[in-house]
Amino acid sequence: MKVVELQNIMREEGHIFYLRKYTCDAVLELPTSECTVKISFSIETSPFGQKKIEVIFPQQINYPLLPVKKALIEFILKEEEEGRLPC
Numbered sequence: 001m002k003v004v005e006l007q008n009i010m011r012e013e014g015h016i017f018y019l020r021k022y023t024c025d026a027v028l029e030l031p032t033s034e035c036t037v038k039i040s041f042s043i044e045t046s047p048f049g050q051k052k053i054e055v056i057f058p059q060q061i062n063y064p065l066l067p068v069k070k071a072l073i074e075f076i077l078k079e080e081e082e083g084r085l086p087c
Contacts, residue, residue, distance in 0.1 A: 001067050002029040003075040007036070011086045020043045020083065026072060030063055037061050041076055043085075053077060 004027040012021040
C-alpha cells in the first residue's frame with residue numbers, strides 16, 4: 001500500500017492559527033489496483049512544535065484502515081515539511 005499523491009487540496013478557513021484543516025482526494029496504490037479516496041485531515045501544532053495529524057474518511061474504503069491511515073499521515077507530514085501544502 002502506497003500513497004501516490006494528494007489532489008485538489010483545499011484549505012478550510014479557520015480562526016485558530018495552530019490548527020489547519022484540509023480536504024483533498026488521495027490517490028492510493030493498493031496491491032490489486034489504484035483508487036482515489038476523498039479525505040479530510042487536520043494538522044495541529046503543539047506549543048513545543050510537534051505536529052499531530054488526524055485523517056478522516058467520509059466514505060468507507062475497501063482496504064484495512066490502519067495501514068492506509070499510517071501511510072497517509074507519513075505522506076502528509078512529508079508534504080508539510082517540504083512546504084507543498086497550501087498555507
